[in-house]
Amino acid sequence: MTPTRPPGRPAGDLISPAQNTWCPGCGNFSIEHMMKSAIAELSEEEGIPLENFVIVGGIGCHGKLTDYLNVNSFYGIHGRSIPAATGICLANPDLKIICHVGDGDIYAEGLDHLIFAAKRNSDITVVVHDNRVYGLTTGQYTPTSPTGFKGRSTPGGITEHPINPLELMLAAGATHIARGYTKKVRHLKDLFKEAIMHRGFSFIDVLQICATYFNLTDYYNAHAYELAEGEVDTGRFESALGKIREWDYDREAPIALGTFYSVERPTYEEKFQALTAGRPDRRALVRKVIEERR
Amino acid sequence: MGEYSVLIGGKAGEGINTAGLSIAALFSRLGYRTYMYFDYPSLIRGGHNFAIIRASARAIGAHRTPVDVLLAFDQNSIDNHRERIHSGTTVIYDASQVVEAEGYGLPLDTILNEEKAPRITGNSAMLGALARVAGIGREVLEDVLRESVPAKHLDANLRVAGRGYDGADRVFSVEPLGGPALPVLTGNEVTGLGLVHGGLESYVAYPMTPTSNVLHFLANHAEGLAIKVLHPENEISVILMALGLAYAGEKAAVGTSGGGFCLMTEGLSLAGMAEIPVTIVMGQRPGPSTGLPTYTSQADLHFVLNAGQGEFPRLVVAPGDLDETYAWSATALMLSWKYQVPSIVLTDKTLAEGAFSFDIDAVAPHPDQEPVLWDGTGEYRRYARTGGGVSPLAFPGREGAVVKANSYVHDEAGFTTEAVDETIRLREKMLEKGESLSRELAGYPVVRSYGERNAGATIVCWGSEKWACIEAAEKLGARVVQPLVLAPFPTRAFKEAMIGAGRVACVENNATGQLARLLRQHGFEPGRSVLKYDGRPFAVDELEARLAEVFS
Ligand SMILES: Cc1ncc(C[n+]2csc(CCOP(=O)(O)OP(=O)(O)O)c2C)c(N)n1
Ligand code: SF4
Numbered sequence: 001m002t003p004t005r006p007p008g009r010p011a012g013d014l015i016s017p018a019q020n021t022w023c024p025g026c027g028n029f030s031i032e033h034m035m036k037s038a039i040a041e042l043s044e045e046e047g048i049p050l051e052n053f054v055i056v057g058g059i060g061c062h063g064k065l066t067d068y069l070n071v072n073s074f075y076g077i078h079g080r081s082i083p084a085a086t087g088i089c090l091a092n093p094d095l096k097i098i099c100h101v102g103d104g105d106i107y108a109e110g111l112d113h114l115i116f117a118a119k120r121n122s123d124i125t126v127v128v129h130d131n132r133v134y135g136l137t138t139g140q141y142t143p144t145s146p147t148g149f150k151g152r153s154t155p156g157g158i159t160e161h162p163i164n165p166l167e168l169m170l171a172a173g174a175t176h177i178a179r180g181y182t183k184k185v186r187h188l189k190d191l192f193k194e195a196i197m198h199r200g201f202s203f204i205d206v207l208q209i210c211a212t213y214f215n216l217t218d219y220y221n222a223h224a225y226e227l228a229e230g231e232v233d234t235g236r237f238e239s240a241l242g243k244i245r246e247w248d249y250d251r252e253a254p255i256a257l258g259t260f261y262s263v264e265r266p267t268y269e270e271k272f273q274a275l276t277a278g279r280p281d282r283r284a285l286v287r288k289v290i291e292e293r294r
Numbered sequence: 295m296g297e298y299s300v301l302i303g304g305k306a307g308e309g310i311n312t313a314g315l316s317i318a319a320l321f322s323r324l325g326y327r328t329y330m331y332f333d334y335p336s337l338i339r340g341g342h343n344f345a346i347i348r349a350s351a352r353a354i355g356a357h358r359t360p361v362d363v364l365l366a367f368d369q370n371s372i373d374n375h376r377e378r379i380h381s382g383t384t385v386i387y388d389a390s391q392v393v394e395a396e397g398y399g400l401p402l403d404t405i406l407n408e409e410k411a412p413r414i415t416g417n418s419a420m421l422g423a424l425a426r427v428a429g430i431g432r433e434v435l436e437d438v439l440r441e442s443v444p445a446k447h448l449d450a451n452l453r454v455a456g457r458g459y460d461g462a463d464r465v466f467s468v469e470p471l472g473g474p475a476l477p478v479l480t481g482n483e484v485t486g487l488g489l490v491h492g493g494l495e496s497y498v499a500y501p502m503t504p505t506s507n508v509l510h511f512l513a514n515h516a517e518g519l520a521i522k523v524l525h526p527e528n529e530i531s532v533i534l535m536a537l538g539l540a541y542a543g544e545k546a547a548v549g550t551s552g553g554g555f556c557l558m559t560e561g562l563s564l565a566g567m568a569e570i571p572v573t574i575v576m577g578q579r580p581g582p583s584t585g586l587p588t589y590t591s592q593a594d595l596h597f598v599l600n601a602g603q604g605e606f607p608r609l610v611v612a613p614g615d616l617d618e619t620y621a622w623s624a625t626a627l628m629l630s631w632k633y634q635v636p637s638i639v640l641t642d643k644t645l646a647e648g649a650f651s652f653d654i655d656a657v658a659p660h661p662d663q664e665p666v667l668w669d670g671t672g673e674y675r676r677y678a679r680t681g682g683g684v685s686p687l688a689f690p691g692r693e694g695a696v697v698k699a700n701s702y703v704h705d706e707a708g709f710t711t712e713a714v715d716e717t718i719r720l721r722e723k724m725l726e727k728g729e730s731l732s733r734e735l736a737g738y739p740v741v742r743s744y745g746e747r748n749a750g751a752t753i754v755c756w757g758s759e760k761w762a763c764i765e766a767a768e769k770l771g772a773r774v775v776q777p778l779v780l781a782p783f784p785t786r787a788f789k790e791a792m793i794g795a796g797r798v799a800c801v802e803n804n805a806t807g808q809l810a811r812l813l814r815q816h817g818f819e820p821g822r823s824v825l826k827y828d829g830r831p832f833a834v835d836e837l838e839a840r841l842a843e844v845f846s
Contacts, residue, residue, distance in 0.1 A: 018709045054542075054690045059701075066698070067710050072690035074541055075700040075710065076534070077564050083531040087538020087546070090496065090522060092691055095542065113534075116527040272522045276495055276544075280520040286487045289515055290654055293477035 014040060014050075016070040022061060025211035027182030031129060032065055034185050035098070038192035039071065042096075046197070053096045054088055056081040058110065060102035060136045062129035062208075079109025082117045085124040089269050093123065096196055103130040107143035107165060118172035118201050120268035125195045125202040128165065131210035132249075139213040146250050149214075162249040169203045170240055170261060176202035177240065177261040181224050182209050183217065184257060194259060200267050207255070220255065223247075227258030234262045296351055298326075298468060299358055300424060301375060303344035304367030306337055312442075313365075313417040314345030315649055318478045319438045320421065320430060321349035322651055325471030328478055329761075330649040331357040331831065336503075336587045342370045351471055355615045355650060355761030359833045362466075363427055365420045366392055367402075384465050386423045388416065398423055398462040405457045411450040418443075418451040422458025429467035432459060479652045481645035481758075482507040484616045485575055486515075488623030489547050491659070492573075493631070496522040496539050496546040498532045503587050504643035505549040505577035529554035533561030537570045541699050543689035547627060549575035552594050553584065559601045562636055566606030566724075568699045569677070569685070571630040571637075571665075575623070578642040580829045589829030590643035592757055593804040595812065598638050599781050605721075607728030609637035609735075610781040614760030616652045618778060619645065621660050625738070628663035633684055633731045640780070642803065644831040645758035660738060668695065676708040679719065683727030732782040740784040741791045745773035750796035751845045754820060756780070756809050759801050762832045769838050770845060777809075783816050792818065799824050799844045803831060 014036045022028050035055075043050050050071060057066035059078035066073035072095075076084050081099040088097050106114050106128055117124065133151065134140040141151040141158050144165065148157040169177050176198040180188040188206065195202035207224070209217050233239035240261035247253040298321065302313050311332050318328040326349040334343040346357040361378045364371070366387040372379075372395050379385065385397030392399070400423060402416045409415075418439060425435040435455055443451045479487075486508050489497070499509040513523040526535055529550055536546035550558060555576055565572050576598055580591040598610055611626050613619040619641070626637035668674055668688040674695035678685045685706075688695040698708025703720055705711045744764050751772040755763045760776050767774045775791045777784060792798075798821025800810045805827040810820035822844045826832055832840075 016709070049691075049693065051693050051695065052691055056538075064710070066700075070696055072695075072697045073699070073708070074538070074568075075698070075702060075708075076537075076568075077560055077701050080530065080534045080561070080564075083526060083534035084538035084541070086526075086531075087498075087535035087540075088542040088690070089538075090524070090535070091539045091542035091544035092689070095690055112527055113531055116531070272524075275516055275522050276520055278520075282490050282493070282520060285519045286490050287654070289487065289518055290477055290479070290652070293479060294475060 014070050016068055018067040020068060021064065023212045025209070026061070027131065027208035027210065028061060028065065028129060030182040030185050030188060031100070031127065031206060031208065032068055034189040035065070035127070035192055036069060038189050038196065042193055042196060048096060052094060053098070056085045056088070056097060056099045058099070058101040058105035060105050060134070062100050062102045062105070065100045079105050080113065082106070082110060082113040082124070082126065086117060086120075086122045086268070089123050090272055093269050093273060097124045098196060099124060099126045101126060101128055102135070103128055103132060103144050104134045104142040107163060115168070115172045118169050118174035118203065121173065121175050121200045121265050123200055123267040123269055125198070126204070127192070128205045129208045130165070130205050131208040131214060132216070133210050133214040135210050135213060144249050164244065164248050165205050166244040166260060167241070170237065170244060174203045174261070175200040175263050175265050176259070177244070178204045178259040179207065179257050180204055181207045181220055181257050183221065184224070184226070187226055187257060191259065198262060200265055223253070224255045224257055227256050232260055234259055237261070298349045298428070299361040300347045300363045300365065301344055301361045301378060302347070302365040302420060303342060303371030303375065305339065306334060306341045306343050307339040308343070308367055309414050309417050310334070310343040310345055313420065314347055315478060316417070316421055316438060316442050317347045317424065318349070318649055319442060320425060320434065321347070321468070322478055323434050323438055323475045324430065324468060325473035325475065326350060327353050327476065327651040328649070329354045329356065330478070331644070332647055332649070333830070334588050342374060344371065344375070353651070356765060356831070356834050359835050363424055365424060366395065367416065369393060384427050386420060386427065386462060398427075400458055400461045405454060409450060409453045409457065411454045415447070415451050415454040418455040419458035419461070422455035423462040426459045426462040427465045429464045435459065476651040476653050478649050479616060480507065480647055480649045481616065481619055481641055482647065483511045484619045484652060485623045485639060485641065485646070486512045488620040489573065489627055490519050490521065491620065492624030492627035493545045494521060494547055494627060495544045496524065496536070497549070498524045498526065498536050498546060499549040500525065500529050500532050500554060502551045502554045504579055504646040505551055505575055505641070507647065508549045508575055529557035530561065533558040533572065533574070536572045537561060537565055537568070540570045540572055541689070545571070545627060545631060547573040547575060549577070551577050551579050552581045552597065555594070555598070555601065563602035563604060563606070564701050565636040566602060566604065566608065567701050569634040570699060571634050573627045573630050574636065574638045576638050576640050577646040578640065586829040588643070590758070590803060590831055591827070591829060592642055592759070592802050593808065593827075595640070595780065595808040598640055599812070606724055607633070607635050607731060608781055609635055609731060609779070610640055611637070611779050612640040612757040613645070613778065614757055614776060615645070616650045617657045620654070620657050622778065625660045625663070629731065629734070631665040632663045633727055634687070635727065635731065640757065642758050648758070668692075670694065675706040677704060677706045677723070679706060679723055682730040683723045683725070684730065728782060735779055735782065735784060736786065738779070740779040741775065741777045741787040743773060743775045743791045747773065747794055749773040752792065752795035752798050753801055753841065754798060754809065754813070755801040759803060759832060762834050762837045763801055765834045766837045766841050770841055772841070772845065780812065783812065785816050788816070788818065797821060797845055799841055801832070801837065803827065
């Protein structure tokens with residue numbers, strides 16, 4: 001299965017020859033292709049070398065994307081992509097680091113990391129494949145499944161309410177918050193590009209169709225709309241919050257797609273860079289520290 | 295006398311640890327080698343803290359029960375230590391707190407009032423009285439204070455120390471030795487410095503006794519050592535951040551204790567499968583669970599040897615003193631990178647928070663090791679199967695390379711696979727890497743021994759019990775064998791060291807004999823286990839008595 005790749009590959013040649021095993025009709029395909037295009041276009045338009053992109057995956061159907069794109073990748077473990085991404089960014093802030101995570105993966109297992117990455121304003125992009133169900137483990141409920149959802153572990157239907165991840169991220173301090181939908185591919189690609197270029201923590205919740213376990217295509221088609229220019233003031237917390245609360249992942253309401261919030265703040269990684277700059281002779285520094293203790 | 299033991303005791307919050315370190319510095323200034331054992335319960339104020347400082351002309355690393363001088367801030371510090379007091383013991387106590395004692399009573403309340411000095415300077419009065427009792431000159435005392443006390447508090451401390459000095463009489467004379475004044479460092483500090491010697495660029499940790507001080511020390515010296523020091527939300531994040539750093543080319547280490555290591559085990563397995571180097575400083579304390587958080591233990595050996603799902607090679611080293619801590623922390627990090635395996639530096643509270651004279655010039659550093667890097671030719675494959683099981687490294691951002699790290703079973707390029715042949719090849723590559731590491735280690739001092747080979751009796755020990763064993767062995771005419779690397783187990787070197795061992799005793803700070811179990815797994819008969827599991831290390835005299843029974 002290992003592909004042979006011609007040297008000097010063109011920017012568009014980003015799909016790997018790894019065999020794709022997603023179900024027909026899965027929303028992950030749109031995410032894959034739009035991410036591929038976003039990377040290719042950013043590389044051409046902004047002059048970012050392709051080798052500077054890194055995809056970090058969680059575990060779930062979404063995580064397979066790390067195999068399917070022919071860029072640097074770290075196919076990690078369930079819920080833990082974000083601290084790994086932060087480490088990568090600390091080591092090399094020139095990289096464009098994109099976490100592809102699932103809603104079970106990141107809102108259940110990895111929630112603490114998500115909140116803290118937002119709090120720190122770590123310079124990474126998090127793309128949540130939010131199909132509102134566990135795909136790879138065959139159909140259990142997730143933190144964003146609607147009340148009453150009947151999954152394989154909850155045949156009587158859940159009585160819990162879903163969390164609104166955008167509201168959570170706003171409260172946690174994320175500096176860029178957006179929502180996309182896998183049936184609006186052009187829009188999705190633009191959201192990806194914008195988020196990747198944002199300096200600081202970017203978060204995109206992508207309403208992703210799970211064709212097998214929770215196909216909400218009709219529901220989303222009926223409710224989703226793209227935010228118009230100026231409909232939210234993306235620099236104002238209250239304005240973003242109002243729009244974010246329009247739909248709570250449960251009740252019948254219009255579902256806004258687009259960027260809700262985007263502000264500039266210092267990033268977590270930048271203050272650490274000065275410490276390790278240059279090529280210091282650390283053994284001499286060790287001696288110095290010991291000498292000071294005499 | 296040539297050798298001295300001083301105990302200083304008081305309530306938590308009175309600065310007993312700092313005072314103990316000043317006492318060590320006092321002896322160190324006169325050319326003595328010092329060791330300090332610090333004992334404290336898990337509370338911030340009150341309770342009973344004490345430090346035992348031993349000074350000797352030769353290297354030491356353990357305490358003894360009897361003391362020559364006892365410095366008591368409260369009645370507990372006398373009542374709790376009656377067994378340590380003998381006819382030659384001089385007691386110096388705070389007369390404003392202690393109701394029943396014989397010795398020099400220093401009215402600390404009065405002194406501090408008269409000198410308008412803060413409470414914490416009471417330590418200096420004790421230090422002053424100790425100097426006088428030990429026949430140490432005022433200049434030496436003042437020198438030590440000048441070096442340990444921040445400038446703005448120096449004056450008050452000097453005045454109070456002078457009052458202590460005047461409040462006692464000379465009882466014996468500590469003769470200055472010709473040797474240099476060695477700095478006194480803790481195991482934690484030297485672990486941090488050893489890691490930097492080995493190439494550390496980032497240290498990541500979440501606070502947990504007994505390794506929190508690695509975090510504090512390195513954070514304090516981040517600029518001076520040109521490293522990043524990070525404290526994220528929990529230990530899961532700690533190890534994953536370190537793996538992210540390493541994947542992107544930066545050498546990272548983490549520190550924790552048993553409870554935090556529990557959380558790190560999923561990251562440890564990931565490091566094993568994805569072949570990402572990381573060094574874990576694992577300071578043992580008594581478990582299970584929260585256990586005795588501020589005390590000592592050697593009960594996590596099999597946990598670190600077996601932690602994580604599946605099978606993968608790892609390096610586990612257990613240094614026994616500062617020289618070994620420095621050399622092996624550096625080597626653990628370097629070999630971790632050379633073989634792309636996780637490495638664990640296994641310490642415990644006794645070593646981590648114990649303070650020792652440290653002579654960096656006496657450390658025999660191990661050879662430098664470099665990671666195998668991609669030479670840039672052909673197509674890059676992260677998991678290329680080359681001889682020895684080690685694949686050349688490239689890092690993201692490198693032109694012409696697609697670097698794919700993977701937690702799944704993967705092919706050479708790093709793509710997920712579930713194919714039978716690929717799975718077998720991957721396993722065999724990992725095993726081969728472990729064997730290469732094992733071969734490399736044969737050139738290192740992986741097993742150390744002390745004493746005559748034909749002694750007829752051998753004490754086997756590991757980690758911080760080393761020095762108590764060495765001293766006890768000298769008294770009993772026995773030999774000591776100390777394996778420093780516990781995985782991959784140095785079977786050959788251990789066998790060699792045990793030729794003509796005679797009667798064998800295995801000394802450990804746990805209740806089940808974990809080293810003995812490991813030895814049996816490798817086909818060795820560990821002899822009689824001598825165990826202590828009350829959260830305290832062996833005192834030399836205590837161990838002598840226990841071993842005398844075994845060897846009699
Ligand atoms: C620690 C751990 N717990 C459980 C699992 C099993 N597991 C694999 S994928 C998954 C859920 C995936 O759901 P989601 O994140 O929503 O991703 P999707 O498959 O829907 O893309 C679980 C529970 C695991 N791999 N690791
Ligand atoms: S189970 Fe759902 S999410 Fe997973 S591949 Fe199939 S359609 Fe996609």
